[in-house]
Structures are given as structure tokens and as C-alpha cells.
Amino acid sequence: MIILVFRWLLMLVVILTTKTYFGTAKRSPRLSPIDPLLMKGKKVYVTPSGFETFFYNQTLDHFNYKPESYATFQQRYIINSKWWGGANKSAPILAYLGAEGPIDLDVAGVGFLIENAPRFKALVVYLEHRFYGESNPLGSKGGPDSIEAMEESVNNKTIRGYFNSAQALADYAELLLHIKEKLHAHNSPVIVIGGSYGGMLASWFRLKYPHITLGALASSAPILYFDDITPQDGYFSTVTKDFKEASENCYTTIKQSWDEVDRVASMPNGLLILSQKFKTCSPLNNALELKDYLKNMYAHAAQYNAPPKYPTTRICEGVDGASSNATTDILDRVFAGVVAYNSPLGSTCYINMEESDDQTSIGWSWQACSEMGSPIGITSNVSMFQRSPYDANENIRNCMENFGVMPRPHWATTYYGGQDIRMILSRFGSNIIFSNGLRDPYSSGGVLEDISQNIIALKTTNGSHCLDIQISQETDPEWLVKQRKDEVKIINRWFRKYYRSLHLLKQ
Template structure:
């Protein structure tokens, strides 16, 4: 049951791969979609959640006629524990990220699990262009994937698809809700994980008059150019596997050359296709290598207890140590991670046999090809992966090829900051919790040390991506239980100070 609960928390990540040898940017999602279909645990969404749609402004920053166009932004409210506007009871607002908001209703448990303590209203808001909040409505596209594709085909429409517009959406919607509920003095805490955690921290900095504080879980706000070394992500992946098993690490490190050598032989690709039970014949070695890289990276990013995925893969590899063929051992590790699959190693545009191209894979490619350019590369000789240094020019060229425009590498740090973050935020920032699990490769770009008394970093050695905001389980280790309690206690102090100042004023 504990393993099933673990898998339940692993539904929303997409690691797109490419045959061009350029490292893609792993999706920043609280939970993991790579194992979709691998669990029979049902998604249970409380009937206390009510669905609403808001006529959201398309363009918050211009006054052209088209800027006044609106679209339907979806959000959910749970009134079950709310103490009411008359008591100035607080509001917990979850900021949706690069996926439909639906899954957050059952997977993000920090809000409903702490709502009774604070008598809080729960609001879950969907990010523009994802889910049912796409400016290209159902009348223009038959489903959400088609709507995303249609949105990005139009250079004018996709120009409204960025984090600044999304934050303005959340600001406008939250002010609207406070007005509608007559909750003018109810303090708001914004909560998000991964990219949503970045949004939460940025929201507190950009809209301090709306949000009293922010919980930013696994938010790599420093993983941009000149702030974090490009090889940081894959260095953490390597370390996770080394800690799981030195033999496993060595086997993986040695496997890449074997794949390359086989692929150059006349029947090598056919042999590899058979060996790895691919869903379709391999057309080149990169398809297999990028798939394996995604499997390993995914396992490290979501390396959560009680059944750590890196350990599972290594148990599969080490357990097949009697096999003379190194690729048999590698495949045994893949099967140990994803048992019961009918086939493996899908084509570049497919994440798993159960899911083809998705809203997230399409939308995330645009976001990382416009403003969220996270430099990833592999340079360390100690890495379990083949060398692939980050080349900004190659990455930009690929983006231009896909969208006709290139990224703005320095815009995020220009608009939100990041340089000298401790010096700057200690002067004017407050009430942000940055939480990270150090097994998460993205933690290398997170805030890992306290910036001030009210901008705090909570890190766990055994933790991974966004564990603290996911739904709790009976098998949760003590350090995870403590982490969640510490975060709730910090928020409690924020509320106590707010209500004390409110009474004085």
C-alpha cells in the first residue's frame, strides 16, 4: 500500500527527448507523469471542491484593442473549513503550473491537510493556456492538446503565454474573489511546487499587497544563466545513483559506449530494439540513450521514500549481475522501475506507451524556448552520463527552428531578480519559505540557506521533488512529517503577526 501511495504522487512529469543530442529541460512539475498507468490507485477528488470560471484579461500590460479580450480561467474553491470573511479567516491559494489543475486537487495535500488548523479557504487556480484555461476555446479546438497546438501556432496568441501574465492572472482573480466574498482583510498564502513554486515566490515579491506569504516548494529560481553551473542537475542525478549502488553507477556509465558501438553495426539498431522491447524500431542510438537518460533523471528527481526509485533501478541492475550482457542489466533496471509495460523506449515525441504528446510537453517547450531557459549540460568526468556541454547557441537555434523566435536568456533574472539574492532579498523581501529535498536534481538551483529571519530555507537530505506539499501518507518518514509541521508553524507565525498588527491598526 505504501508503494501504491508513492506511485499516486508520481503522475505529472514529462521528459521530452530529442534525436539531435541537445539536452532538453525536464518539466518542473510537483508530481511525476512518467509512471502514468503504473498504478491502479484511483484519483479521489473531494466533492467539497467546486469548479468555477473567471473572465480573465488576456493582456494585463497593454491597452491595444485585443488586450481587452478575455478568456475563461478555471479555478476551484473548497469552503469546507473556512472560518468566514467576518472572522478574517485566511485563504490558501495554490498556483497552478504547466499542467491542468485537476491533478493538483487530489495530489497537493498540504492545503486541505492544514486548512482545518487555520480555518482556511482553499483556492486552486489553473495556469493560462493549460487545462481548460486556454484562450483558444473549445469552439476552436476539439480538445486541450489541440487547443495548445493551435495557440502556439499563432505568434500573436502565444505572445501572451508567459509567467508575468500568469502572475497577473492570479492577482486579478484573487482580488476578485476577496471582493466577491467580502473577505477584504483575509490574509492570503500562495503555495506552489516546482515551476509553481517559482511562481509563488515571485508572486510574493511582485504582489506583496495581495499575498501575505509564500510556500515555494522545490523552486529552482537560481537555475538560470550565470547563477547555477549547467552541469548541476546531472551531477545530482549521478550522486543519487552512486549513493544507491557504486556497481549500478559504473554499469550505467559503461553502457553508453556499448550502445553506440552496437548502433554502428549493420543489425545493431534491430538488436537494440529487440533487447529493449521498444514500442517501435529504433531509428538511431540517441532515441534509446535519451530515453534512458530520462528514466534515470526522472527517478532521481522523484527519488521519494519509502521505495526510492534510484534504488529500485539499481536493484534491478545489480540483481541481474549474473547476466553477461551489460544491456540486459540496464534493461532489468528499466523494468524494475516500470514493471508490467507492454513495450519500452517510445519515439521522441511520446513519453510513455499510454500517453502521446501532451499539453505539458507542448507548452513547456514554448516556455523554455521563450523566458524559462534553464541551462543544462554534462561536463564532469565523474558523471554517469556521456559528456554533453551546454551550448546556448545550439539551444537557441533549435528554439528558432521550432517557433521562429529565440529565448531571452537574461529576462527572468532581469524581471524577477536572482543575482546577489541574499543581499537583495534580505533588504526588502519577507515571508517566503523555500523548501527543497537534496535528492532532487533541481535543488541545485534552489535557495538552500536562510536569507533572513522571514525568508527561510528548509531542506531535507533524503527528500526529493515537492514531497512536502504532496498528500501525506502513513509511511511518511519522521523527517518529512517534521518538515511539513515546521512549514505550517512558520505560516502560523505569519498569521499571528498579521492579526496582531491588524488589531493595532
């Protein structure tokens, strides 16, 4: 029996509540490893021949002995044992650490585990992050995509206290030990793999639970985008660089367009003019709505700037094509870029301002306020964007307004580290691959240089967000193929060393 998992594009989930968390303008760029736009209009199938879904009776609170700490919830995990060599051969386990969303999209879009399982004769496991998908302590309430339970969770002052990365890592530790115990796979080495926030979790898991995992592949993990370790301009400076490399004319047009939007908006009926020019799906209320949409569109295109289509190139081809017509003005050229990027929407309207909430936007708003906030801003004069510095006071106001909590901007570095990372990790860290594509704006907060012989940075000049762990394509360029091969070689080296040690211990 085929299990049909209705997994629509995250960004287009039906609105089930009138409350919007933070609004489009105040949201940090998404950390999702898979480009949500790639899944538009698609459904994800989990077949019985490959995958089995299980639920583990997970502990709600791993770190206290309060009465509520003994509560449990059902945590979902999905296993593919097709290629596993078995416990009697101590065959390895490749474990994907879920992040800020239901696990279904990762099962469908993250190909690194399935594609390499036959080579390693590995068991493949996907673990869902607490509070997302069907792993919410309040229940799924409508299916893995439903936002009802997430809404209740982040607004419940008792339950949301258990919604954090440390508890999630403890979940993964307990669940992996459970799986090994259940399969009698005590000597099977575990490699944890994650992308974006999940990549951060993978690297932190290796540091916090080295007795459970042999190593970690952390793809596009911005573990240094906290405190003042990474300049706040890092993200949008990379977006600017991506567009400037795609087309100097495109970069200049976008850079000049912001003042032009403001100028037209200030005219009588200016907002109506802009609404008509950009074919918005609803009338603009102010110029900021349009500018935020365009800013987020450019950021999204740069972050997921993957071959063979390369969204930044597609936008710039639209801008440059319109620029060749002497009758077009700056805003006409920018709109041509919007059309090139959003062409599947059709000619009725191209810009939808009414972005709906989904599990990721709601859950990540809480996580960003409580511990995972990255200080992303724009101060550089060479940026193609208008100046918009990160405002810590505004962030505090937003968090207080939405959740009634003060952010803890220093907690991530206090608990996981980050300052002086080279000196510290070279002393005690090992077996971590930090992979990044330099066209990914989040690479500005990633580890880009080797820390030691066993903490390795693999970077590609043209790579984008989490591209290395996604399903491989025949059109993949050679540099991407090589990056994946290098990752496999390193992991294979870890395995060889492990099995040699295991053999010696058994003698």
C-alpha cells in the first residue's frame, strides 16, 4: 500500500489563522535546505519498498525532573533498510537530522543518504525535529503540514519552553540509541547529516554526543552567524555579489530601483501606479511592501542559485532584456526580472503580498526569538540594497510583541561555541565536514577553512544552499560531482579507521 503524503510547497500552505508572525519584512531569510519553490504543486510519495515510518515515545524534557518532564510525545522517524549490511557486520547508519519543518520534504529532496547507502551498505534514517510535522507534543492535529498544533505550541507558555535545539539534540541522541538497541546494532557507526539549521545541529551533535556519532556532514551550516562573529552585512553582501557577477547592468538597475520606487510612491496615486506596473495580486498599502517582496525575492534567488537554471541569471536576463528597449524605465526593467523569476504564475498577477504562515515560519519565529536569531542587516554602501542595519531593539520589540520573551542573542555561542572556533575545535573536535557553496549568502556565516585534519571545510565557488546533499542530477556540473565525491572519500576514511579500531578491540 502506497502511503501518500500530501506535501505542498511550504510557503503556500493555506492560512488557518489570522495571526502573521513577524510579517514578511521582519523575517530572516529561510534556512530550509530544500528550495520550497521546487516543490510547488508536487506531492511526495513514501513507498513501502523503500521507507517505513515509525514513532518513538520520546521524552518531553531531558534535563529536568519536574512532574511535566516525565511527559512523552510521539516522535516520527523514517527508515530505509534496503541496502543495510546488517548488525552482525556492524554496517553503518546514515542519520539525517531534521530541522525546521516536516521531514517529508527532506526524504524526497535530500539524496545524499540514499545515493550513498549502497556504497556503504548503510541503514538510512530520517529523524523529525520536535514540534514539526507529526512530532508535535500537542499532536499533529490535521496532518504533517497542519499549523494548528504549531500555533498552539508557540503560544503555550509551558509547552514552548521545550522547543529548543538542545532538547532536539537530546531527542536525536535517545532515538539513535533506541534504533541501535532495537536492531542490535551496537557496533554500527553513525554518521549524522544535516543541511542549514539541520547542518548546525549535525555539527553540534558531533561535539555534544561524540559517543553516539562517528562524524557529521554539516551542509551550509551558518554556525558563525551569531553575536558579532560574522559581520551583519555578510548575507546581503553575498546576494549583491551574486547579482553583480551575473550582470553588472542588472546589479546597477536593482541598486537604482529602490529610490525610484520611493519616488513613484510619493506621487499622487503613486501606490496605484506601482500596483499596476508590477501587477500585484492586491493593491499595495505602502512602498515598503513592494521593496520587501523584491528584497526577499533576490535573496531567495541567490540562496538557491542552483544549476542548471540559476535563478539570479534568470532574473538578470529579464532585466537586461528589458534594458535593451530604450522605452523602458528602471521599474519596467525590474518588473521584467520579476516576470522572468515568477513566470509560472501567469499574466494575471505576479506579486502576491499575502504570504501565509506555515509550520516553518511560525516555529522558526519562536526559535529565532528564543535562541537562534542571526543578526542580519545591511550597512554597506556597495550593497545593491538600501541601508537597513540590524536593530537589536527592534528585534526585542518584535519578540516581546509576538511571544512576550526577551531574545537571548548570546546563548547559542555560550552553549555551542563559535568564538575562536579554530583554536577551540582544533583542541578537541574531530570528524566534521563543513560544506558550503560560496554563492549561498549563508556561507558568509559558515566554516570556510580547514580547522584540523579531521575538521574539514569543503567549498565550491559556484555552489548554493545545501546543494551537495540534494538529489543528484545528470546536469550537475563537475565541481558539484567532485564535492560530493570528496565528502564520500572523507566519510569512507572515517569508517576505515573505525573498523580497524573495532577489529583491534575484539582481538
